[in-house]
Amino acid sequence: MPAGDARPVLEVRDLRTVFQTRGGEVHAVNSVSFDVKPGELLGVVGESGSGKSVTMMSLVGLLPMPPAEVRGGEVLLDGEDLLKVSPARLRDVRGGEVGFIFQDPMTSLNPVFTVGFQIIEPIRRHMGLNKRQARERAVELLELVGIPGARGRLSDYPHQFSGGMRQRVMIAIALACDPKVLIADEPTTALDVTIQAQILEIVEDLRARLGMAIVWITHDLGVVAGIADRVMVMYGGQVVEHAPVHPLFNDPRHPYTRALLRTIPTVTGARADKLQVIEGQPPMLGAAPSACPFRDRCPLAFDRCHAENPLREVVAPNHDVACFHPLAHTAKEAVA
Amino acid sequence: MNAQRPLVEVRDLKMHFPIHSGLLRRQTGAVKAVDGVTFDIYEGETLGLVGESGCGKSTCGRAVLRLYDLTSGEVVVDGRAIGTESQGSLRRMRTTMQMVFQDPQACLNPRMTVGAIIGEPLDEHTDWPRKKKRARVEELMDQVGLNRAFLNRYPHEFSGGQRQRIGIARALALKPKFIVCDEPIAALDVSIQAQVVNLLEELQDELGLTYLFISHDLSMVRHIADRVAVMYLGKVVELAPRDALYDEPLHPYTEALLSAVPEPDPAMAGRKRERIVLKGDVPSPANPPAGCNFCTRCPKVMEVCHRIDPAFREVRPGHFAACHLNDPRYGPEHSESAEPTAPEATRTQHGGTR
Ligand SMILES: Nc1ncnc2c1ncn2[C@@H]1O[C@H](COP(=O)(O)OP(=O)(O)OP(=O)(O)O)[C@@H](O)[C@H]1O
Ligand SMILES: Nc1ncnc2c1ncn2[C@@H]1O[C@H](COP(=O)(O)OP(=O)(O)OP(=O)(O)O)[C@@H](O)[C@H]1O
Ligand SMILES: [Mg+2]
Ligand SMILES: [Mg+2]
Numbered sequence: 001m002p003a004g005d006a007r008p009v010l011e012v013r014d015l016r017t018v019f020q021t022r023g024g025e026v027h028a029v030n031s032v033s034f035d036v037k038p039g040e041l042l043g044v045v046g047e048s049g050s051g052k053s054v055t056m057m058s059l060v061g062l063l064p065m066p067p068a069e070v071r072g073g074e075v076l077l078d079g080e081d082l083l084k085v086s087p088a089r090l091r092d093v094r095g096g097e098v099g100f101i102f103q104d105p106m107t108s109l110n111p112v113f114t115v116g117f118q119i120i121e122p123i124r125r126h127m128g129l130n131k132r133q134a135r136e137r138a139v140e141l142l143e144l145v146g147i148p149g150a151r152g153r154l155s156d157y158p159h160q161f162s163g164g165m166r167q168r169v170m171i172a173i174a175l176a177c178d179p180k181v182l183i184a185d186e187p188t189t190a191l192d193v194t195i196q197a198q199i200l201e202i203v204e205d206l207r208a209r210l211g212m213a214i215v216w217i218t219h220d221l222g223v224v225a226g227i228a229d230r231v232m233v234m235y236g237g238q239v240v241e242h243a244p245v246h247p248l249f250n251d252p253r254h255p256y257t258r259a260l261l262r263t264i265p266t267v268t269g270a271r272a273d274k275l276q277v278i279e280g281q282p283p284m285l286g287a288a289p290s291a292c293p294f295r296d297r298c299p300l301a302f303d304r305c306h307a308e309n310p311l312r313e314v315v316a317p318n319h320d321v322a323c324f325h326p327l328a329h330t331a332k333e334a335v336a
Numbered sequence: 337m338n339a340q341r342p343l344v345e346v347r348d349l350k351m352h353f354p355i356h357s358g359l360l361r362r363q364t365g366a367v368k369a370v371d372g373v374t375f376d377i378y379e380g381e382t383l384g385l386v387g388e389s390g391c392g393k394s395t396c397g398r399a400v401l402r403l404y405d406l407t408s409g410e411v412v413v414d415g416r417a418i419g420t421e422s423q424g425s426l427r428r429m430r431t432t433m434q435m436v437f438q439d440p441q442a443c444l445n446p447r448m449t450v451g452a453i454i455g456e457p458l459d460e461h462t463d464w465p466r467k468k469k470r471a472r473v474e475e476l477m478d479q480v481g482l483n484r485a486f487l488n489r490y491p492h493e494f495s496g497g498q499r500q501r502i503g504i505a506r507a508l509a510l511k512p513k514f515i516v517c518d519e520p521i522a523a524l525d526v527s528i529q530a531q532v533v534n535l536l537e538e539l540q541d542e543l544g545l546t547y548l549f550i551s552h553d554l555s556m557v558r559h560i561a562d563r564v565a566v567m568y569l570g571k572v573v574e575l576a577p578r579d580a581l582y583d584e585p586l587h588p589y590t591e592a593l594l595s596a597v598p599e600p601d602p603a604m605a606g607r608k609r610e611r612i613v614l615k616g617d618v619p620s621p622a623n624p625p626a627g628c629n630f631c632t633r634c635p636k637v638m639e640v641c642h643r644i645d646p647a648f649r650e651v652r653p654g655h656f657a658a659c660h661l662n663d664p665r666y667g668p669e670h671s672e673s674a675e676p677t678a679p680e681a682t683r684t685q686h687g688g689t690r
Pocket of ligand 3: 052053054103185495497
């Protein structure tokens with residue numbers, strides 16, 4: 001577990017990312033701030049399209065520019081601002097100090113190279129191992145993520161792997177160089193529960209043993225509840241709530257977070273006839289926000305929400321929320 | 337559900353991919369991705385197909401739609417045997433059967449706008465005027481929760497979950513009878529998952545659609561499926577009505593799957609839960625073990641399991657399983673030492689007709 005007073009290894013301040021499209025600007029990330037300490041796991045949840053992937057890809061220059069443009073902010077990796085470093089240094093950071101697991105394994109694995117090559121190459125580059133050693137490490141990594149017959153599959157191409165196996169190859173690549181920070185974007189969506197459990201064990205072990213800091217994006221609230229230390233909730237390109245995992249699930253304050261927690265089906269208990277949804281459409285993100293992004297779908301919205309964008313305010317220790325409504329500033333016990 | 341007419345009948349389906357190696361790239365083996373599965377899907381029902389990553393679910397779904405040339409076995413859709421039919425004559429049937437792909441990227445042409453992608457099946461199979469097609473595309477976008485204003489955007493301008501919904505809208509365009517949904521909701525957040533699942537259910541009620549719903553999300557499958565098939569290493573190991581499967585799983589693999597589901601119980605949040613991780617080697621589908629495929633990891637493994645592949649039997653009405661524990665000759669209450677073995681070994685192809 002992270003020491004409470006350790007310095008964050010990754011600190012993001014006021015990050016803003018905008019896309020230029022033919023239809024105008026898309027403000028995908030609006031003043032996002034967060035940090036992670038060594039050995040800590042920050043869970044990131046939020047609606048599809050809320051800017052989770054774009055935020056993380058902005059950190060290490062993974063977005064094509066143009067159309068993307070990082071308009072402002074700081075990304076401090078051990079104090080070094082990654083938005084200001086040279087492209088060469090950034091390439092070193094990616095896959096070296098920062099491991100990245102992409103949401104869509106097929107777009108990030110190159111279809112014309114073998115799986116083996118795609119793991120071995122970064123190991124050789126970042127860890128200075130020779131070909132044989134790198135190959136051994138690649139086999140070890142694939143076994144670690146549970147690819148059966150790993151040695152024999154190094155010469156396969158990505159299309160010969162199943163969806164979940166491709167995802168596990170991505171995980172192996174991201175872990176290859178013992179990164180300080182691991183950014184995992186929906187890393188287990190294609191994995192069944194048993195293999196997911198196995199991957200979660202590996203992750204627990206790595207952060208305990210190597211003090212790896214982890215940012216884990218997922219829509220699986222069950223996974224977040226089980227592994228995160230803190231959770232950040234995103235909506236419409238902004239962080240709307242952030243709290244340690246226990247209060248987030250037991251005393252959620254933002255109306256979006258509350259709605260989100262009501263939508264989960266289970267394997268036990270009564271089976272609902274119809275699943276809960278959050279009515280309404282997500283915001284268009286055509287301009288920098290000037291009002292609360294959730295206002296049109298929010299049961300609690302009032303005048304001020306349409307006129308002003310709420311800032312994140314501390315409501316309890318380590319717990320902040322971006323909402324004007326008094327309920328968001330009242331603890332659960334006080335309401336009941 | 338009530339009408340028990342099978343719309344899809346799958347018999348001893350096998351899909352093996354050759355492995356080539358050596359200098360001359362000779363075939364030296366095969367990945368037995370699907371190795372003899374038998375099941376029916378009734379008209380208007382949803383059959384859930386679950387199982388570990390790499391066990392052959394996607395391959396099975398694609399093979400049922402004949403996106404591959406089958407190694408062996410037969411598939412009957414709507415009374416028509418399509419196991420060996422040519423791709424050309426299958427084309428006309430494509431309007432009745434569709435697939436939502438696991439990897440949204442795979443089916444989205446990056447140079448086409450979203451409107452064109454969703455409307456492509458309409459261009460191909462209808463002679464509707466432009467306006468009608470456009471109206472249908474917009475209707476589909478509404479249904480899957482994509483903003484109509486995005487009609488002229490390109491796929492890369494969407495988030496992962498938004499791309500998945502483009503694929504769903506496209507599959508629905510022609511109002512097919514049978515849809516194979518391969519992890520259609522894995523990339524979506526829970527609210528949109530719910531929206532898509534509700535949509536699939538509404539369409540089913542309205543149009544009498546039949547689904548093969550591939551997923552590893554057991555709680556979602558519990559919600560949507562009428563019956564559930566569990567696959568392990570190329571074979572179906574258990575098949576049962578939903579409640580029977582979740583309440584009383586008969587196969588140890590199903591038990592293990594159910595026990596490993598992480599549940600967002602607020603009372604438990606922040607405390608670490610006990611996870612059951614299956615131990616033992618995960619065998620490769622190129623080289624499955626002797627006997628039962630699950631014997632290398634089964635917590636209840638018996639001596640017989642290493643020798644004899646259990647038959648896929650109807651243990652209770654409608655509840656099929658392939659496990660020696662359910663066989664009175666080998667089950668827990670019997671000592672296994674005195675058992676005859678030879679005849680069973682020849683009858684091991686699970687999946688006699690039902
Ligand atoms: N290249 C691009 N051009 C224009 N808009 C884009 C581009 N890439 C992403 N966007 C938009 O930015 C927003 C944020 O996308 P992002 O991929 O970060 O969402 P996400 O939170 O990761 O969602 P998901 O859970 O579906 O993966 C979305 O509304 C998306 O449409
Ligand atoms: N074109 C191919 N060539 C060779 N092997 C293949 C091919 N397609 C699939 N396989 C192999 O067949 C097995 C089953 O793959 P499949 O994609 O059906 O799994 P799955 O159950 O859908 O898994 P996931 O949940 O990870 O998507 C895997 O071992 C895979 O590597
Ligand atoms: Mg994303
Ligand atoms: Mg698959």
